[in-house]
Amino acid sequence: MNNKQKEFLELYEPVHDRFERFCRARVYGDMDFRDLMNETLLRAYQKFDELRSKKAFLSFLFSISVRVLANNKRKLKEESDSFELEVQYLFDGSDPADIGAEVFFLHKALTHLSDDQREAVILYEISGFSIKEIAEIQDTSESNVKQRLRRGRIRLKEILTYVGSVKTTDETNLKGAEEL
Amino acid sequence: MSIGDERLDQLFGCAREQRPIANYEETKQAFISATVAAAGGVLATNGLLKLLTLKKWIIMISTLSVITTGALILGLHLNAQNQLQDGEKPTTAITFETEKPIFPKQPTDIVPIDKQTSLVQVADNQAKMEEKAVETLIMVEDIKKEEFPVKPLTTQNSFPQKKLLVQQPTETITPYSERFDITEKTTIQELEEIKKRAAESGVQLDYKARYKNDKITEINLTIKVKEGTDTYTQYMNANMSTTDNFSYTIAWKQSENGQVKDLFWGDTEEFEAQEHTQLTNDEVDWTELKNELIDAQTALFADTSELHRKLEEEFAKLTSEMERVFAEYEQEEINLLMHEISTYADDLNELINMESDLIDLVDLEMEAAQLEMENAMMAADEAFKEARVAKKEAKNAQKRAEKELRKNTK
Numbered sequence: 001m002n003n004k005q006k007e008f009l010e011l012y013e014p015v016h017d018r019f020e021r022f023c024r025a026r027v028y029g030d031m032d033f034r035d036l037m038n039e040t041l042l043r044a045y046q047k048f049d050e051l052r053s054k055k056a057f058l059s060f061l062f063s064i065s066v067r068v069l070a071n072n073k074r075k076l077k078e079e080s081d082s083f084e085l086e087v088q089y090l091f092d093g094s095d096p097a098d099i100g101a102e103v104f105f106l107h108k109a110l111t112h113l114s115d116d117q118r119e120a121v122i123l124y125e126i127s128g129f130s131i132k133e134i135a136e137i138q139d140t141s142e143s144n145v146k147q148r149l150r151r152g153r154i155r156l157k158e159i160l161t162y163v164g165s166v167k168t169t170d171e172t173n174l175k176g177a178e179e180l
Numbered sequence: 181m182s183i184g185d186e187r188l189d190q191l192f193g194c195a196r197e198q199r200p201i202a203n204y205e206e207t208k209q210a211f212i213s214a215t216v217a218a219a220g221g222v223l224a225t226n227g228l229l230k231l232l233t234l235k236k237w238i239i240m241i242s243t244l245s246v247i248t249t250g251a252l253i254l255g256l257h258l259n260a261q262n263q264l265q266d267g268e269k270p271t272t273a274i275t276f277e278t279e280k281p282i283f284p285k286q287p288t289d290i291v292p293i294d295k296q297t298s299l300v301q302v303a304d305n306q307a308k309m310e311e312k313a314v315e316t317l318i319m320v321e322d323i324k325k326e327e328f329p330v331k332p333l334t335t336q337n338s339f340p341q342k343k344l345l346v347q348q349p350t351e352t353i354t355p356y357s358e359r360f361d362i363t364e365k366t367t368i369q370e371l372e373e374i375k376k377r378a379a380e381s382g383v384q385l386d387y388k389a390r391y392k393n394d395k396i397t398e399i400n401l402t403i404k405v406k407e408g409t410d411t412y413t414q415y416m417n418a419n420m421s422t423t424d425n426f427s428y429t430i431a432w433k434q435s436e437n438g439q440v441k442d443l444f445w446g447d448t449e450e451f452e453a454q455e456h457t458q459l460t461n462d463e464v465d466w467t468e469l470k471n472e473l474i475d476a477q478t479a480l481f482a483d484t485s486e487l488h489r490k491l492e493e494e495f496a497k498l499t500s501e502m503e504r505v506f507a508e509y510e511q512e513e514i515n516l517l518m519h520e521i522s523t524y525a526d527d528l529n530e531l532i533n534m535e536s537d538l539i540d541l542v543d544l545e546m547e548a549a550q551l552e553m554e555n556a557m558m559a560a561d562e563a564f565k566e567a568r569v570a571k572k573e574a575k576n577a578q579k580r581a582e583k584e585l586r587k588n589t590k
Contacts, residue, residue: 005211005215021195021200033202034207038207038210041210041214042214046218102194103191103194105191106194125192126192156188157183157184
């Protein structure tokens with residue numbers, strides 16, 4: 001391993017978890033998140049000399065990732081309409097301890113947002129970037145980022161509410177049947 | 181249930197806290213492999229890659245140069261071999277065939293007796309030959325040189341050094357009137373006879389022969405032809421060593437007025453070859469030759485077709501024979517199977533019969549047994565009845581006895 005690789009990996013190691021979570025959430029249902037990670041890291045390594053500051057490595061990495069996704073948009077598969085059906089059987093709002101299942105559900109819900117909204121929400125809510133940083137990463141204005149975040153959250157709430165109401169209706173019907 | 185911001189935040193919190201699925205080490209390994217692959221190999225350095233590429237080019241260019249040079253050298257070498265240098269007589273005969281009909285090989289060194297006949301000295305490429313001639317370089321002199329050395333002529337009528345002489349005959353072709361073959365076994369008497377007969381035709385043949393074990397080992401021949409009344413023209417003087425296959429032919433034709441012409445001396449094989457194909461340019465009927473060739477081709481084609489037809493017939497016969505054999509074989513197989521089946525069927529029938537016989541037998545025995553039992557029962561009944569009767573009689577007898585006794589007692 002040469003010096004450049006060592007240096008690169010030294011910068012990458014502390015941000016690996018955040019980056020991995022972002023990739024997983026961003027391309028869930030569309031492609032293997034490892035592919036996105038590998039491609040992003042390779043591109044970042046190739047452009048490593050362009051990095052101005054080591055502190056900006058994280059946003060540098062995420063920016064490249066966003067661009068890779070934008071370039072490879074045609075490779076992403078469309079999600080089927082089986083989302084709602086799956087969600088009915090997976091969501092269990094009464095059990096907050098089931099983190100894996102809830103995150104899975106959240107990822108599934110995120111796939112129903114537009115790419116920009118999804119990215120913005122993930123970067124803000126999961127990866128912990130500021131609106132300014134997100135604006136740089138997405139190469140847009142801060143107001144656009146705010147709008148994406150707001151609309152994204154509303155949409156997520158709608159999706160999650162709909163699913164919740166479907167489940168509640170089923171429970172009510174069952175209860176009514178028992179009484180009868 | 182309505183999902184509120186609080187719940188949503190909880191979900192996001194879970195997502196933030198979730199442990200990664202792909203760990204760092206795994207990602208690191210993948211990254212290193214990817215960088216190596218992207219760099220183009222194990223070395224993964226642009227400099228060495230360029231060097232390797234350069235080496236490849238150098239090797240390619242060197243190989244190409246070697247191949248090209250070798251091809252050039254080979255080509256030049258072949259070219260040099262084929263070229264005839266000025267004044268140098270080639271040692272092999274080279275024959276070129278043109279599109280034009282083949283002009284058969286003319287006997288060389290033919291010098292017409294008739295002075296009016298023109299001698300055509302032909303260059304290597306036979307430029308003065310007629311158009312129909314084949315461009316043939318006949319280096320007969322060189323081929324025969326070792327065996328038949330020719331001493332330079334000294335008479336006033338010596339023919340030119342260059343041996344490629346082609347006669348332009350003016351008369352029609354006639355067969356050789358005289359031909360003598362001299363071999364190592366030719367005796368002195370035979371040579372004398374040849375000399376005598378040659379003299380009769382106007383050819384003076386002088387010889388000197390060395391013998392060993394009754395075979396000629398060396399012979400010197402001189403041929404002179406009479407011209408006019410007293411003048412002789414020497415045409416040949418040769419000293420030859422004989423071999424096992426030594427065969428030397430001297431032949432000539434005679435014109436109507438008895439003049440010797442078309443004198444030939446040389447290897448017998450050559451004589452026979454040229455005699456066989458001797459035709460003049462003027463007299464070759466190319467149309468006829470062409471027709472003959474066409475006829476030959478037609479005949480060959482017909483033969484081929486006929487052969488093909490025969491082969492097809494034969495093949496059809498063989499095929500049908502094969503089918504018949506297979507059919508027979510199959511039939512035989514079927515017959516065998518049928519025979520086996522029938523055998524099995526017979527066995528089965530026999531078994532069935534045996535079984536039925538057995539059943540019948542059992543029935544019979546049962547009947548017999550039953551009959552016996554009935555008889556026994558009847559006998560038993562009878563016996564029982566008799567016993568009852570006897571018992572009754574015994575009782576009666578006893579009663580009578582008791583009565584008698586009572587009577588007696590009273």
